[in-house]
Amino acid sequence: MRAPVAVLLPSAGAVLVLSVAASVTIGVADLSVGEVLRTIGAHAGLPLRRLPPLADSIVWDLRMPRVLLAGLVGAGLAVCGAVLQALTRNPLADPYLIGISAGASTGAVAVLVLGAGAGAVALSTGAFTGSVVAFGVTLLLAGRRWTRPARILLAGVATAQLFTALTSLVLVTDASADRTRSTMFWLLGSLTAASWPAVALSAIVGAAALLVCWAAAPALDAFAFGADVAQTLGFSPARVRGLLFTVTALLTAVLVAASGAVGFVGLTVPHAVRLLTGSPHRILLPVSALAGAVLLIWADTAARTLFAPQELPVGVVTALLGVPAFALLLRRHES
Amino acid sequence: MRVETYGVERRAGDSTMLADVALDAQPGSTVGLLGPNGSGKSTLLRVLAGLDRPQAGRVLLDGADRDSQPRRALARRVAVVTQHTPDDADMSVADVVLLGRIPHRPLLAPPSADDHARAAAALTRAGLDGWEDRRWPTLSGGERQRVAIARALVQEPELLLLDEPTNHLDIRHRFALLAELAAGPITVVAALHDLDLAARYCDHVVLLAGGRVVVAGPPAETLTPARIAQVFGVTAEIVTDAAGRTRVLLSA
Numbered sequence: 001m002r003a004p005v006a007v008l009l010p011s012a013g014a015v016l017v018l019s020v021a022a023s024v025t026i027g028v029a030d031l032s033v034g035e036v037l038r039t040i041g042a043h044a045g046l047p048l049r050r051l052p053p054l055a056d057s058i059v060w061d062l063r064m065p066r067v068l069l070a071g072l073v074g075a076g077l078a079v080c081g082a083v084l085q086a087l088t089r090n091p092l093a094d095p096y097l098i099g100i101s102a103g104a105s106t107g108a109v110a111v112l113v114l115g116a117g118a119g120a121v122a123l124s125t126g127a128f129t130g131s132v133v134a135f136g137v138t139l140l141l142a143g144r145r146w147t148r149p150a151r152i153l154l155a156g157v158a159t160a161q162l163f164t165a166l167t168s169l170v171l172v173t174d175a176s177a178d179r180t181r182s183t184m185f186w187l188l189g190s191l192t193a194a195s196w197p198a199v200a201l202s203a204i205v206g207a208a209a210l211l212v213c214w215a216a217a218p219a220l221d222a223f224a225f226g227a228d229v230a231q232t233l234g235f236s237p238a239r240v241r242g243l244l245f246t247v248t249a250l251l252t253a254v255l256v257a258a259s260g261a262v263g264f265v266g267l268t269v270p271h272a273v274r275l276l277t278g279s280p281h282r283i284l285l286p287v288s289a290l291a292g293a294v295l296l297i298w299a300d301t302a303a304r305t306l307f308a309p310q311e312l313p314v315g316v317v318t319a320l321l322g323v324p325a326f327a328l329l330l331r332r333h334e335s
Numbered sequence: 336m337r338v339e340t341y342g343v344e345r346r347a348g349d350s351t352m353l354a355d356v357a358l359d360a361q362p363g364s365t366v367g368l369l370g371p372n373g374s375g376k377s378t379l380l381r382v383l384a385g386l387d388r389p390q391a392g393r394v395l396l397d398g399a400d401r402d403s404q405p406r407r408a409l410a411r412r413v414a415v416v417t418q419h420t421p422d423d424a425d426m427s428v429a430d431v432v433l434l435g436r437i438p439h440r441p442l443l444a445p446p447s448a449d450d451h452a453r454a455a456a457a458l459t460r461a462g463l464d465g466w467e468d469r470r471w472p473t474l475s476g477g478e479r480q481r482v483a484i485a486r487a488l489v490q491e492p493e494l495l496l497l498d499e500p501t502n503h504l505d506i507r508h509r510f511a512l513l514a515e516l517a518a519g520p521i522t523v524v525a526a527l528h529d530l531d532l533a534a535r536y537c538d539h540v541v542l543l544a545g546g547r548v549v550v551a552g553p554p555a556e557t558l559t560p561a562r563i564a565q566v567f568g569v570t571a572e573i574v575t576d577a578a579g580r581t582r583v584l585l586s587a
Contacts, residue, residue, distance in 0.1 A: 089421065218437045225424050225434060228386055228417050233490075234410030234438045279426045282445060 005283050008276065012290040016071065019294045023067045023301045028308045029058045040064065066194035070300040070314075071293035072202040073191070073259045074269075076209065078292025079285055080248040081266030082273070083213050086220040086281065087244055088149040094267035095252040098152060098245070099159030101261035103134020104253065105187050106163045106170070108260075112183055113174045123186070123193070124257040131253030134159050147241035189262030189315035191300050198258045209251040210289060216244060217281035224279060264318040265292050268326050275330070295322060336397050336412060336493035336522045337362050338383065343392035345378055345546075352378045353389065353546045360524055360539065362493075365517040367533035367554075368526040370543035371567055376526035377418070377498050379543070383524060384415040384496050396494065410438035414492035416483045418499050422472065428482050429467035432457055435489035450489075457485040460515070462508060476503035484512065497525040501532065530571070530583040534558055542566055555581045 024040065025033045035051055039059040042048040050056050080095035087093075096102075107130020108123050139146050141155035167187075171180050186193075213220075219240045222230035227237045269292045270284065277283045299317040306312065338360040345353040353375045360366040368376040381387040383394060385401060394401040396413070414435065424431075432454040433446045440450065458466055461481040474482065480503045487495055495516065501509040509529075513536040516523045527533045533540050534554040542549040542557060544566045550557045558581065563571040572584040 091423075215443060218442060221430070222434055222437060224421075225426065225431065226417075226419070226421055228415075228419070229434065231386060231406075232384055232410060232413070232415040233434060234407035236406060274425065279424075279430055 069194040070296045074292035074296025075289035076206045077266035078269035078288040082270035086224045098156030099134040100252045102160040102163035103130040104256040128257035135249045186260040188313035189260040220281040263315040339395040364538040365523045367537035367540040374543040375546040413494045414487035414490040415496045435486040457489045461485040534581045
């Protein structure tokens with residue numbers, strides 16, 4: 001029932017390219033598929049006539065970065081989830097496990113409320129700082145043997161509680177209902193702030209992190225079978241876990257700063273992909289990245305068009321789209 | 336591979352799990368670690384495997400300090416089967432056995448056709464011919480034990496460390512496994528519960544109690560009724576069977 005790799009990777013790649021192309025042509029503004037593709041072609045350097053500035057800007061400055069960021073965030077979260085699930089041998093592990101997203105919220109809310117700036121860049125900077133501080137607090141709480149899964153998981157739960165409390169405290173003491181609303185939207189995950197710089201940053205950090213994780217694929221295979229076995233196969237548990245916990249935490253911090261904490265993708269995409277590919281991580285990781293990208297691109301397309309001009313938080317859509325698909329896969333796996 | 340330990344001591348909290356343990360396993364020999372629960376058999380194996388660090392003492396592999404050698408190089412020479420394997424690892428039998436090839440191939444390379452062939456051969460040796468696509472969670476305890484041993488054998492070790500390798504196996508597989516390992520060129524150090532099995536297949540046994548070596552030597556000389564009564568608290572009769580092998584008959 002498992003798909004051969006030679007078929008799986010190229011077809012998942014093709015689905016991703018088609019999804020990007022399709023998603024860019026879908027939107028509230030009344031633009032034809034031809035117009036959209038012509039705009040992209042023109043920006044890519046092809047000798048095509050550009051659309052009027054407003055239409056051009058909708059396609060190139062709004063839709064393109066948004067679709068690409070959705071893909072990058074989905075890919076990154078799925079890879080982080082797959083890595084953390086193997087490393088902690090915990091099927092419930094997801095990228096937000098160690099307090100990263102709670103820290104991001106606190107950072108973003110602090111920036112908003114303290115008035116350090118209202119722009120997307122200030123929000124992202126605050127969120128990234130909050131994530132890194134939260135990761136630091138998790139490490140401090142976990143102590144010298146922080147790479148042991150039980151320690152980092154427990155410390156992460158405590159950190160998440162602490163930062164969630166801090167966020168609530170700031171929100172409650174701040175009177176502005178408007179600000180609370182916009183913050184909540186971002187906390188649930190939203191790609192409305194997508195920009196080319198955010199795409200570039202996520203792409204660079206995401207590619208680097210994926211390479212590191214992919215190079216560690218044999219170690220992850222071994223860890224999935226137990227840390228003792230991994231050690232007797234020549235891996236240092238402390239070093240492998242230390243490296244991968246840090247890499248996934250930094251990538252998650254960058255992604256959360258760009259899009260808020262989009263739920264569901266990091267937890268369930270790896271499980272769904274595992275049912276298709278089996279466990280070896282050299283296949284599981286790239287296919288998870290592609291599947292996560294496709295899922296989030298379509299979820300965000302739905303989020304911005306279903307109730308237009310009203311937008312949904314994309315995390316709501318990922319759950320609504322993803323859970324039935326996941327249930328289907330799970331049932332097929334059992335039979 | 337020759338394995339020697341000198342003055343190995345291992346403490347966890349207040350309790351001493353191993354004290355002044357000396358061991359000498361000759362190349363190609365089969366060594367049984369015997370003793371009641373809590374005697375230190377498993378701890379000694381974990382120390383030999385590098386999974387636990389002794390607070391004092393030395394572990395030498397072919398005369399070189401264990402910890403002075405790179406992990407990956409060591410993993411090509413020493414394979415370990417511990418008692419605990421995960422119940423829920425959603426892997427195929429082939430995936431599990433191929434783990435044993437990791438130390439032998441470049442880190443970024445996929446398993447080669449040769450790796451797959453070796454995995455298939457190891458499964459056949461373990462009596463699991465053609466089981467590659469079975470899922471690990473669906474296997475019984477004994478089947479898992481045989482897959483785990485196949486995984487260790489494709490590692491092509493010079494030293495094989497086994498913790499209770501036979502406790503889930505049925506009688507036929509128990510005999511087959513130990514007979515094959517004892518006859519092969521690999522040095523085997525195994526923690527065993529079954530004294531009779533140890534007497535039949537081990538060249539050398541180490542009797543442990545309370546983390547200390549009570550006696551070590553060939554089974555015929557070390558497994559005496561008096562020592563078995565002292566260490567295990569059971570009455571034993573030592574006989575020689577028709578094939579000239581030492582046998583241990585226990586009565587509660």
